[in-house]
Amino acid sequence: MEPLELTQEWDKTFPQSDKVEHKKITFHNRYGITLAADLYKPKNTQGHLAAIAVSGPYGAVKEQVSGRYAQTLAERGFLTIAFDPSYYGESGGTPRYLTSPEISTEDFSAAVDYLTSRTDVDSERIGILGICGWGGFALNAAANDPRIKATVTSTMYDMSRVNANGYFDAMSADDRYKLREQLNAQRTEDYRDDSYARDGGVLDPVTDDTPQFVKEYHDYYKTERGYHRxxxxxxxxxxxxxxxSFINMPLLTYISEIRSAVLMIHGEKAHSRYFSEDAYKRLTGSNKELLIIPGANHVDLYDNLNVIPFDKIDGFFKNALK
Incomplete structure (x- = not known):
C-alpha cells in the first residue's frame, strides 16, 4: 500500500466520544489505491463484533458526516469505520478529487475486505451505511457484494441520474449533448494544461435567489457547523x-436483485427525496424499508441529532446482523 500521512490529532466537526476507542487505519481497494479511515470500537468489548463501514456525503470527508454516524453507532455496540473515498481526503489515488461510479462503489467492497480480515469482526455480520451520493454507491455495492448483509442509506442521491438528467429529470437529450461538449472541451483543456479543473465546491456566497437546497448545503459545508479543510x-x-463517467455508466442497475436487508431514510422536505422513493420502488423482498422523516430537509440528516433516527438505524442493524 502507498504510504499515507494521516493526521493524528482530533480534527473532526463533532466532539470525540469517551465511550469508544478511536484510531486511524488504512486498507486498499482492488485498484491498488490506499484508503484512510477512522476506526471506532466500543470500549471494553470482547469477541467478534458486528461491523459497519460508513462513507459520504458526496464531496465530504470522514471528519464530517460519516464520522459522526460511525462514532454514534460504535457507542451502540458496533465496530465501525468511516473512510475517505479514493482520490480525496486522506486517502490515496491520483488525480486528486476524482469520483467514479465504479471506483466509488468498489471502495465499499474494499472496506468489507478490510473488515473481514479483522479478528475482532464477525465476517458474517458486516453492513454498510452510505450518506447522500454514497447512499447510491452503497446500494450499488450491496447489489454486487453478497458479503454485505445489511445496507442503510441516508438522504440518498443517485449521482448518475442527477448528472445525466438534471434535477427532476429536466434535461433533454440536447441538453445532455451540450453538457458532453462542454465536459470534453474541459478534457482537452485539462490535458493541455496538465491539470484537472475543479467544480468550485458548494456555492459561496449565496444570494436571496439562490435555491433553498443550495443555501442548506452552504450552511453546512461553508460555515463552522461543517467546514473541513x-x-x-x-x-x-x-x-x-x-x-x-456518471452520464455514461448508470448506477443502481441491479438493485432489484439485492437479497439482503435495506433501510432507506430521507427527509420529507428534502429536494432529493425522489431519489430514495424511486429506488425503493425497485427493491424487492420483504426486508426493505423506506423511512421518511417528517419536516426534515436533505442536510438535516447530516448532523441534526434530533432528526437522524439513530434508534431506528441501531435496531435495523442489530436485527439484520444478528
Whole structure:
C-alpha cells in the first residue's frame, strides 16, 4: 500500500466520544489505491463484533458526516469505520478529487475486505451505511457484494441520474449533448494544461435567489457547523470531468436483485427525496424499508441529532446482523 500521512490529532466537526476507542487505519481497494479511515470500537468489548463501514456525503470527508454516524453507532455496540473515498481526503489515488461510479462503489467492497480480515469482526455480520451520493454507491455495492448483509442509506442521491438528467429529470437529450461538449472541451483543456479543473465546491456566497437546497448545503459545508479543510465541498470541489463517467455508466442497475436487508431514510422536505422513493420502488423482498422523516430537509440528516433516527438505524442493524 502507498504510504499515507494521516493526521493524528482530533480534527473532526463533532466532539470525540469517551465511550469508544478511536484510531486511524488504512486498507486498499482492488485498484491498488490506499484508503484512510477512522476506526471506532466500543470500549471494553470482547469477541467478534458486528461491523459497519460508513462513507459520504458526496464531496465530504470522514471528519464530517460519516464520522459522526460511525462514532454514534460504535457507542451502540458496533465496530465501525468511516473512510475517505479514493482520490480525496486522506486517502490515496491520483488525480486528486476524482469520483467514479465504479471506483466509488468498489471502495465499499474494499472496506468489507478490510473488515473481514479483522479478528475482532464477525465476517458474517458486516453492513454498510452510505450518506447522500454514497447512499447510491452503497446500494450499488450491496447489489454486487453478497458479503454485505445489511445496507442503510441516508438522504440518498443517485449521482448518475442527477448528472445525466438534471434535477427532476429536466434535461433533454440536447441538453445532455451540450453538457458532453462542454465536459470534453474541459478534457482537452485539462490535458493541455496538465491539470484537472475543479467544480468550485458548494456555492459561496449565496444570494436571496439562490435555491433553498443550495443555501442548506452552504450552511453546512461553508460555515463552522461543517467546514473541513480537506472536504472538496467545503473548498474547490470535485474535478469537473468526473461527471462524464456518471452520464455514461448508470448506477443502481441491479438493485432489484439485492437479497439482503435495506433501510432507506430521507427527509420529507428534502429536494432529493425522489431519489430514495424511486429506488425503493425497485427493491424487492420483504426486508426493505423506506423511512421518511417528517419536516426534515436533505442536510438535516447530516448532523441534526434530533432528526437522524439513530434508534431506528441501531435496531435495523442489530436485527439484520444478528
Amino acid at each position: 480537506r472536504s472538496p465541498n467545503s473548498n474547490e470541489g470535485i474535478t469537473k470531468t468526473s461527471v462524464l
